[in-house]
Amino acid sequence: MNVLEINNLTKKFGDFIAVDNMSLTIKEGEIFGFLGSNGAGKSTTINMIAGLLRSNEGEIKILGKNIASQSKFAKRNIGIVPQDLAIYEDLTAYENVRFFAGLYGLRGTELKDRVEEALKFVGLLDKQKSLPKNFSGGMKRRLNIACAIAHKPKLIIMDEPTVGIDPQSRNYILNSVRQLNEMGCTVIYTSHYMEEVEEICTRIAIVDHGKVIAEGTKEQLKAIITDTKDIWVDVKSNDSLEESAIKEINGVNTVQVEENVVKINSQAEVSNLNKIIQYFINRNIEIRSLKEQAPNLETVFLTLTGRNLRD
C-alpha cells in the first residue's frame, strides 16, 4: 500500500520555484530518505505533506486520501519531527508530550499510557518531571520525537533530526528510527548527512533544486554512476604474482600491476575481497596495505550535480 503519494507537486515563493513538479510514492514499511543539499526543497516538501504549506500545483495523498480534502485524517496519521525544536521549555518533559498528544484527541487513561510509552521509547521516562531547559541538545531532540509519536502515526517524518547533536544521541535516534520501522511505521528521513541516509534508509531520493534527480535503493543509485569498484593492493614484492590467476576470481574485470601496487577492477555487487586476499596469502605475498574504492552516495550526488552535498 502507498502510505504517501505525491503527484506533480509544485511550490513557488514569488518567482522562485522551491519544489518543481515533484512526483514520489512511498510504500508501507519503508524508511525513505530525502537526500539533498541545503535549500534543495526537502523541508518545503515536508511542510506541504504536513499541511503547513499549501502547494501551487499537484496533489498529496496520505494512505490514499487527498490531504487537501481530508486534512484531519492526514494529520492524525502523520507524526512530524521538525527541523527546529518544537517543545515548550517551561513545561516538563511529561507535560510537553501530553500537550502534543492531547492535540491529536487522546484523552484520559489512553493519553497517560501513550505519553509514558512514548517517553519510555525515547529513554526519557526517568526525566519526565524535568524541564527541557536543562536538557542537552540530544535529549531535546528525543523529547521532540516523543511528542511526534505519542499518537501512534502510520507515517513519521523526521526533518534533519541529527543536526547539532552529540554522536551518542545520534546513534540513539538512528536506532529508534529502525525500531519505529520494525514496529510498523513508515518513516521519511531527510538529511544532508550522506552516511546516515546510507545506513538506515531502504529507499532514497536524491533531491536537487526542487526536483528528484534519482531515486532507488542505495545500490541502484550507485549503479547509476558505475557498476565496478577498484581494489588497490600494495604488496611488498610482485615476483610470484600471476595476473591471470587474479583475473580468474569471480567478478574481477581487469588487473594491472604498477610497481608494487596491484590495481584490480571488479564488479561492485560481487563480494570477492576475501578471495582476493586469500590469493595473496596463498602465494605468500605480503600485503602492506589495501584500499577499496567503491562509489558512495556522496560521489553519486557529486557526479550528477557537480556539487558537494555540504558546501
Next chain:
Amino acid sequence: MELWIIYTKLVVVLFLAVSYAHANVDNLPNIVFCLLLYISMNSILYVFSKERIRQGILLGSVILICLSFYDVNPLLILLLPINFYELASPFIKVKWALLALGLIPVFYLPEAEYLYGLVSAFSFVLFTMATRYSEKMMMYEDKLDKMRHDIQRLTASLNENQEYIKQSEYTNRLEERNRISQQIHDSIGHSMTGALIQMEAAKSLLSLDTEKAKELMQNAIAISKQGIEDIRITLKNMKPPTEQMGVQRLKLILEEFSVKHRIKVPFVYKGNMDMITPIQWKIITENVTEALTNALKYSRATEISIEIHVLNRMVKAEVKDNGKGAQRVVKGLGIMGMEERTASVNGTVIVDGTNGFSVTTLLPMG
C-alpha cells in the same frame, strides 16, 4: 442548465393557468396579458448573450411580477422565486442566503403563503441542481480540453522525434554509402586498375619474353591479393560511426560558436559515447545550444565549458560558465523548453546559479 430553468418556469406558468381556469377570476384578460408579457420577456432572455442585458431583462421581469402581484392578481407572485434566483445568484455566493432571501416575501403575503413557500423551495432546489450540474459540466469540458491539448502536443513531439529518427537513419545510410564508395575508389579501384594494366602487358609480352610476362603476372597476382584484403578490411569496418557523428556534430557547433562570439568553449567527454542514442544526441545538442545562447546573453562569462559524461546508467551533459550566476533562478521559456524536451525521454534538467551558471541534462539509459 437553461433547459432546467425553462422547465421550472413552464411548470409554474402551467400551474397558474390551470388554477386560474378552475378558479373563475374576474380580470382574466389582464392576467393573460401579464403571463404573456412574462413569457415573452423570459424567452427573449436567451436571444442576448451579454450578461448586462440579461440581468436588465430579468430585473424587468421581476418588476413586472411585483406590479402584477399588486394590481392584477396576487397569485402571480409564484413566478417570482425562479427569476429572483437567476438575478441574484451572481451576487450572492452563499446558497442558503439565497433561499432565505427568496423566502422573505412569505411574511408579507396576505394569502397562499404556503404555496409560495413551496414554489420558492422547489425553484431553489431545481436552480441549485442546475447550477451545480452546469459547473461540473464546465469542469469536465475544461479537463477534456486540457487533455486534448496535451495529446496534441505529445503527438507533435512524437512526430518530430520520429521524423528526426528517420532523418538520422537516412543520413547515416548516406554517409555510410559515401564512405564505402570513397574507400572502393581510393584503394580497391586503384589496385584493380594496376592489376589490369600488368595483366594486359603480360598478355602482349607472353610470346616475346616469357620470363618478363611471368614476372608481370606475379605482380598482378600480388596486387589482386592486396585488393581482396582491402575489400575484407573495408567490409569489416562497416559499422556506422553514429557515435562519432554525435560528438563531431557537437564539436562543430561549439567551434563555430567559439569563433563567432570570441569566447572559450572547452569540451570534454568521458565514457563510452557509443551508448548515446541518436534521440539522446538530439536532445543533448539542443540543450547545449540553448544553454550556450543563454550564457552568452546573461552571464557575462569569459568561458563556457561543456562536459558530456556517459555513466553506467545515465548520460550527463553539463554546460557551465564562469559568469555572474544567479542566486535565484527564474525559469524562462528557454529553460522550460529544455525541461520539456528532456522529460520526453524521462530525463531531468538541473539549473544551478550558485557558482557561475550551470545547466545539467541527465538522461537515463537502458
